[in-house]
Amino acid sequence: MNGAKIFDSIKNIEIIIHDHKEEIEKLDQEIGDGDHIFNILRGLEEILKLKDILIEESPEFIFKQLGMKIMTTVGGSSGALFATLLLGMSKKYDPAHSDLNNISQMFNEGVQSMKIRGKADIGEKTMLDVLIPVSKSLIDNSNETNISKVAEKISFVAKQGMLSTKDIIATKGRASFLGDRAKGHIDPGARSSQLAIEAIANQFIIS
Amino acid sequence: MNGAKIFDSIKNIEIIIHDHKEEIEKLDQEIGDGDHIFNILRGLEEILKLKDILIEESPEFIFKQLGMKIMTTVGGSSGALFATLLLGMSKKYDPAHSDLNNISQMFNEGVQSMKIRGKADIGEKTMLDVLIPVSKSLIDNSNETNISKVAEKISFVAKQGMLSTKDIIATKGRASFLGDRAKGHIDPGARSSQLAIEAIANQFIIS
């Protein structure tokens, strides 16, 4: 894990999110307030600007800076949550560990922090329905040597998690105000998170 | 001239205006503020309510009461102008005169008062483009014995006057703010006045 790889992943996330702009926009218009895509894109744009400054730095430092940047430029639920994710991740980097081990530990820590920040758990129709299963899958597979197999697994559980948000009501976030009307709609944050996971997974499947 | 005849005429005016509601509404939306038809209808409705109370009174008194009613219930340009017309008319009734003579004198007085009230004259794209020619025609023909011939004449000059408002710019009233954009549109007040004249003329042509 190094700066170049981290920024490659972010660039890949940005590409995939851009490709699904209209879809994500629509999801938050249906059961939210329509700003999710703009929050996400603003965040990605801002952190990509840091590439030249941060690329040589340690992953620990990079994640911290990315988290701070998201925290101070995005706003909304997703700003707070993704900042929390990144800041959490920065705490668990250990240069002695393998990449997969690092990612598992870091991601797990990040997602735990998000749960606390959002006072939310699985099944509440949020991005955590994607991120918690992914985190679990990473932990379960942290000793797996075939990286692309892990990538395929997380890609799969992310998609499942995302789809699972469709037919439930929300108990957290803005969609919770809709009650039953939220049913039948995928959670925007779950969709953007799943796409991000997919982008990263694809990178590893290909590489 | 008596109360019954006066209220018959008003009823006829109300019918014809109702039949052209949409058209008049549209004319004031195009070059005005869209309220003309509602002003006119409100006025007609209000004065028709006075029928039972006034029908036995003298034409003088009736016109005065109608003028006061219009004045206090209609508002807008047309309220002020039609009230002025009726109040002016009430001043010139002379029981010694023939109906046609009375109408000519009364109408002439009413229209003169309107010109003063509106500081307007012919050619300014207002209802006066209908009412001034009608008034002149009545005066010119006040000794004519064939009433239906007079009726046909005023019906004709009213129509001409109404049409003449189409291709000129307005220098009075709300349409004057539009400058050249008012061209091509018939003045709403001219149209409603012309329809009123037509209603009365038809009554005399038929009777």
Add this chain to the structure above:
Amino acid sequence: MKKFVNKVDEILSESLTGFGNAHSDIIKVNLSPDYISRKLKPTNDKVSLISGGGSGHEPLHGGFVGHGMLDAACPGQVFSAPTPDQMEAASNEVFNGKGILFIVKNYSGDIMNFEMGADMISHDNKTIIVNDDVAVEDSTFTTGRRGVAGTMIVEKTVGSLAETGASLGECKVFGDHVNNMTGSMGVAFSSCTVPAAGKPTFELSGDEMEFGVGIHGEPGRKREKIKSANELTKEIIDTILEDLKPEKNQEVLLHVNGFGGTPLMELYLLFNSAQKLLENCNIKVSRSIVGNYTTSLEMAGGSFTITKLDQNITTHWDSKVHTSALRWKM
């Protein structure tokens, strides 16, 4: 038509009743004839200011009844001038020893009805005709310019002068002066829906605006493609300045008025554009007011009004006022 309404015919009376009750600490509402007056008659002899006009421009004029501004307001039907008996009744109620000053926006209907109202009263009276809209060419052969958002500024400043016990003549002269120092112009992104009509007065396509629009949902001087805020602000401010011909270092009051359907966020953005432009012309914005004061029901759009300030106008702008829509220092 989507409006909060029970019966279209009763919108006005229900709304006025609500207005009267919501502000019963300072005003009262009389129905048939309709007029709004101060709850308490001023104790000192003063000129009584009465304004009015068609409804649909709220808070103008009823929102400006109270200490330091109007003594009464006569609301007509939506976009129709009020009837003379309203002015008569209001005059008789608020006359306070020093004559009546009518403040009338320059529209045929308003002028005629106020004239007829004035004919009906026995008190000394004068009329100020507000005609601040520079979008309309003025000429002695026409009705001339419309009265728009500058009316509020005339009502505030003359209202303040009247409160000092000034004479009817002094108030009239000062009002005409403020009107002369004032120019306005607006632009609309949408029309509005007169409740009785139930549909918008005009339709604009998605990329068009009415430039130099009035305040009755009526078409403006020209229809154009929409422009950036800076561009259209420049076009409007330039037109106003051409009319007002301010000296270098002139202090002005800048009023950005919303027509009803435009968020405050955009009005403040317009204020920012205009202030920068004015400062580039060495004109100092020393007083400002931004908000929906002279509306056209729910029309989207707004207008700029500039008043050249002198010591007198500034003093009477700053002085205390207590109405439902404008309140400060008391």
Add this chain to the structure above:
Amino acid sequence: MKKFVNKVDEILSESLTGFGNAHSDIIKVNLSPDYISRKLKPTNDKVSLISGGGSGHEPLHGGFVGHGMLDAACPGQVFSAPTPDQMEAASNEVFNGKGILFIVKNYSGDIMNFEMGADMISHDNKTIIVNDDVAVEDSTFTTGRRGVAGTMIVEKTVGSLAETGASLGECKVFGDHVNNMTGSMGVAFSSCTVPAAGKPTFELSGDEMEFGVGIHGEPGRKREKIKSANELTKEIIDTILEDLKPEKNQEVLLHVNGFGGTPLMELYLLFNSAQKLLENCNIKVSRSIVGNYTTSLEMAGGSFTITKLDQNITTHWDSKVHTSALRWKM
């Protein structure tokens, strides 16, 4: 999209700059991080009130910064909660010896960002979560109710208490109390257009309304055919009363709030409907406020808010205030 705008990205900063200049007598605006604070720091030790939230609800919250109300407001992007560094910077500027009280509307984004902001400061602080919207069912397992137009009432009354030098704990308790005494519910006739999106968040057909809508152009609890003003007022007021369970002869503050695109004429008509209903239930409307205070950009519609009054709330509602959007007695 028809809006007064130069570049979509710069709407907020241009608008904030305009806001700062238009009201430079009482407030100042800081950009990056964005916050609005009082021009002059209070001279007495007092609890500092900071609110904020997504933009698009103007005049909430920036319009409520000034004597007797907020010390600072942190505006986020349109409908997006502000970022924690805004709260940190605002706190550091306005801290005045007695701790910071955050006033936060109950939305995940706002709560999380304000919490993160609070984590970043060293001053004593507490948070009031406003959740007055009775349209949303409350339960311990969910996010609970939204914070809507009642927020202004909390800010006004707690702002007044803070001005007296009350402690952080006292202000927090009083704010929670006012929040508990307050219930709101709204209805929308149209959605609104987030500038970045360029098109309305949702579409409603010509005879539909969103019942129990929030303030972000988001869908409400149910979509229904439009009803008469009296009918929908009754449905809303009944729901609020069910929640507030007022005693007989209870005095209340009745607030009719416009969402931005509804004319004052209609808001006063709604006030009239509601007041009659309340008086039929032996509830006395002894304070009232009608206008666009908590908006959703240009959304058409409005909400009712009722606050049960006691001596304390009444005193702090009546006390003097000087902000750009709410001003009386000074």
